[in-house]
Structure formats: C-alpha cells, structure tokens
Amino acid sequence: MVSKRMFLRRLAAGALAVSALFLAACKGQHGEQQAGGGPAEVTVVTLKPQPVTVTRELPGRTSAFLVAEVRPQVNGIVKQRLFEEGALVKAGQPLYQLDDAMYRAENSNAKATLAKAKASLYSAQLNAKRTSELARIDAVSKQDDEAATAAWRQAEADVAAGQAQVESTGVTLAFARIVSPISGRIGKSAVTPGALVTANQAEPMARVQQLDPIFVDVTQSSGELLALRKQIAAGTLKEADGTPVKILLEDGSTYAHQGKLQFADVSVDPTTGSFALRVIVPNPEHVLLPGMYVRAVLDKGTSPQALLVPQAGISRDPKGGATAMVVDKDGKAALREVQVSRTIGDKWLIESGLAAGDKVIVEGLQMIQPGMPVHASETGAPGAAAAGHAAAAH
Known part of the structure; x- marks a missing residue:
C-alpha cells in the first residue's frame, strides 16, 4: 500500500516536471518570435510650413443700416394712412394725412395779410416819392418828407x-402730410385713421428701416486683441487688409453674400472686457432682419510659416495637455508635448512643440510606446495603406 502511494507521488512529480519544461520551451519560442518580429509599422506626416489664413468666429446680432421713427410735428387727427404695412417706401413718400383744415385756414389768412401789406407798401412808396419831389421845391417840410420815407420803410x-x-x-x-424720411421697409402702423396725435409724441407712428445693406455687430475680447497684436509684432502673423467676412446663419448655413469689416470700437466695455466690431453686409434679398443672431467668421491675418497636423496625430494626456508621437533620428517613437491653438479644417494649428521636418505618427499609435523602434511610411505613399491595415490587424 505504501509503495503504491510512493509510486503515485513520483508519477505526479514527473508530470509536473514535464509540464514545466513544456511551458519554458513555449515561452522561449514566443520570445524568439517577438524579438524577431521587427519594428512596428506606422504612418507618418512630415510637417512642412505653409501659409494659413487664421480666422475667428464671433457671435453677433444684425441691426438696420438706417432707422427712422416716424413722429408727427404738428397736432391733429389722422385722416388717412397712405402706405401698406410691411411695404418698401421711398424717401419723401407720404405716409399719413392729418386733418389740415385749421392749418390751411391759417395759411390763407397769412397770405391775405401779406397781400394787404403789399398794397400798403405800394401806397407808402408812391406817397414817399411825391413828398420827396415836393420837398425839393420846399412845398412840404423836411419833417413831412422824412415821415413819408419812414412809412415806406x-x-x-x-x-x-x-x-x-x-x-x-x-x-x-406741410407737416400735416407726414412723409417718410428715408427709403426702406416700413413696419406696422401704431395709429389708425381717427386717432389724435401730438407734435413730437414719445410713441412713433411707424418705423422705417433700411435693410440693404445691413450691419452685423459682434464683440471680441480685449485679450484676443492683445494676443493678435503680439503675433503681428513678432512677425508670425501678417495682418489682413480688406478681407471679406463670412456670415453664418442661425441654422449653421453660410449666407450668400460676404460682408466687410467697417470699424472696430476705440474703447473696451469695462463690464465685459470686450470691444465692439461692426460688419457691413449686402442684403438685397432681405434675408437678414434686424435682431437676428448670426456668427461672423473674420480673417485675422495670414501665418506664412504655419504647421498643420492631422487631428489623428494629436492626443490628450490625463491633464488635458496635447501630445504627439514623432519618429526621432534613431527611428524610434518619441513623445512630444505640443501646444495647439485652433482647428483649421481637419487639422490642428501648432503653436509650439513641433518643427518643420518632424515626422508625426498618425496611424499605428495603438501598437507603439515611446522608445520603441518603428518603420515609418509617409501618408499617401503606396505602402502606407498596407502598413495601416497590417497595424490594424495586429
């Protein structure tokens, strides 16, 4: 019985030894295969400086080019409205007719008074001439001559x-017939025939707005302005001159007409730390209406030596910092901390951390670690697609 137990123990120990030798052999074989696998296949983009237009998207509101609030300049009862609400009106076009019977009577009375004064003038003029002739022959006194002349004057x-x-x-x-001060589109009427209006009343009778062209008022922070000026002073950014402004509508679509930056305010709002910009935009179809929310894409300048990296080549670390994997001079993957400012299309604009000629890895990142040897293929090269597929298969 004892010998049988000993035999089973020895048999189990032998099986464990064989298993250990087998595992060691497999591990050695796998290590040889891993060591002999060669560098990882990656796809890279070689950075080349290129001119890039730097834009800034700013929110804004539209406002009418001209606004005129129609108010009466005399008192009266509205006799007739002479326009259609919402229609286009011309400068000088009659809008309202007030009851002008009293004003016509006053004007007629003034004309009659003027006619009477002209008749008196004619009589005084004849009298003064006759008195002057009689004074020459001493037929009237000098005092009478002077009195006749004074009556003439x-x-x-x-x-x-x-x-x-x-x-x-x-x-x-004429004020009883109220006319449009400007050309534009008139809104709804605040009064109806029969209503009493007073001179220079607070509430306008109607509002006329010129909508073509139209203004887009946007705001920009003073910090962005200072950063922009520093870049221009350093030569990394060339200031834009007369570049059109693209307008994005509230639904995200692009407006058909481009605007132009008209002016920038000379003071900063102390409550918001921003200053105002005004863009003038053609609006022949009257698509833009006052008060609409839009976004203006302004060209801030041109960076003549900009570096752009595809978004696939930029990663974020746990702290939110941007990093990129590049191929160093020894053919190994190296981690770089970079600073990016904005996206331009599907690429990041690099501020620092990379230089022209760097090979940024954009495919195969999941198979490598910093310090590992890699075999790089340029994006767009014949072997780049195959390398990418091979890396994905692994």
Whole structure:
C-alpha cells in the first residue's frame, strides 16, 4: 500500500516536471518570435510650413443700416394712412394725412395779410416819392418828407413779416402730410385713421428701416486683441487688409453674400472686457432682419510659416495637455508635448512643440510606446495603406 502511494507521488512529480519544461520551451519560442518580429509599422506626416489664413468666429446680432421713427410735428387727427404695412417706401413718400383744415385756414389768412401789406407798401412808396419831389421845391417840410420815407420803410417791413408768416404757416400745413424720411421697409402702423396725435409724441407712428445693406455687430475680447497684436509684432502673423467676412446663419448655413469689416470700437466695455466690431453686409434679398443672431467668421491675418497636423496625430494626456508621437533620428517613437491653438479644417494649428521636418505618427499609435523602434511610411505613399491595415490587424 505504501509503495503504491510512493509510486503515485513520483508519477505526479514527473508530470509536473514535464509540464514545466513544456511551458519554458513555449515561452522561449514566443520570445524568439517577438524579438524577431521587427519594428512596428506606422504612418507618418512630415510637417512642412505653409501659409494659413487664421480666422475667428464671433457671435453677433444684425441691426438696420438706417432707422427712422416716424413722429408727427404738428397736432391733429389722422385722416388717412397712405402706405401698406410691411411695404418698401421711398424717401419723401407720404405716409399719413392729418386733418389740415385749421392749418390751411391759417395759411390763407397769412397770405391775405401779406397781400394787404403789399398794397400798403405800394401806397407808402408812391406817397414817399411825391413828398420827396415836393420837398425839393420846399412845398412840404423836411419833417413831412422824412415821415413819408419812414412809412415806406415800415410798409416794406410789414411785407417781409407777412411773407415770413406765409412761409411759417405753409411749413405747418406741410407737416400735416407726414412723409417718410428715408427709403426702406416700413413696419406696422401704431395709429389708425381717427386717432389724435401730438407734435413730437414719445410713441412713433411707424418705423422705417433700411435693410440693404445691413450691419452685423459682434464683440471680441480685449485679450484676443492683445494676443493678435503680439503675433503681428513678432512677425508670425501678417495682418489682413480688406478681407471679406463670412456670415453664418442661425441654422449653421453660410449666407450668400460676404460682408466687410467697417470699424472696430476705440474703447473696451469695462463690464465685459470686450470691444465692439461692426460688419457691413449686402442684403438685397432681405434675408437678414434686424435682431437676428448670426456668427461672423473674420480673417485675422495670414501665418506664412504655419504647421498643420492631422487631428489623428494629436492626443490628450490625463491633464488635458496635447501630445504627439514623432519618429526621432534613431527611428524610434518619441513623445512630444505640443501646444495647439485652433482647428483649421481637419487639422490642428501648432503653436509650439513641433518643427518643420518632424515626422508625426498618425496611424499605428495603438501598437507603439515611446522608445520603441518603428518603420515609418509617409501618408499617401503606396505602402502606407498596407502598413495601416497590417497595424490594424495586429
């Protein structure tokens, strides 16, 4: 019985020894295969400096090019509305007619007074001439001659005053017919026929807005302006001059017409730390209406030696920093910390951390670690696609 147990123990020990030798042989064989596998296949992009237009997308609101609030300049009852709400009106086009019976009467009275003054002037002029002739032969006294001349001058003054009164009442009469001060689209009427309006009232009767062209008012932070000026001063950015501004509508579509930056405000709002920019945009179809939310894409300048890296070549570390894997001079993968500013299309604009000529790995990143030897194929090369597929298969 004892010998049988000993035999089983020895048999088990022998089996364990054989298993250990087999595992060791397999491990050695796998190590030889791994060591003999060669460098990992990756696809790279060689960085080349190129001119890039730097843009900035800013939110904004549209506002009318011209706005005129129509108010009465005289008191009166609205007799008739002479326009269609929402229609286009021309400058000088009649909009409202007030009851002008009283103003016409005043103007007629002023004209009659003027006619009376002109008749008196004619009589005084004849009298002064006759008195002047009699004074030469001493038929009348000098005092009578001077009085006749003074009456003539007084009659002339009365005519001038009468003429001014006619013009004044004529202006008042004309104010009873309210006209559009500008050309544009008129909104709804705030009054109806029969309503009483007063001169220079607070509430406008209607509002006329010129919508072609139209303004887009946007804001930009003062910090961005300072950074932009530093880049221009350093020569890394060339200032844009007269570059069109692209407008994006609220639904994300691009507006058909490009605008132009008209001016930048000279002061910064202390409450927001930003300053205002105004873009003027053609609006012949009246697609843009005052108060609409849009986004303006402004060209800030051109970077003549910009470096662009495909987004696949930039990763983020746990702290949020940007990193890139490059192929160093020894053919090994190396990790670089980089700074990116913005995306341009499907690429990142590099601020620092990479230089022209660097080979940035964009495919095969999941198979490598820093310090590992790699075999790089350029993007677009005949072998690049095959290398990418091979890396994916592994």
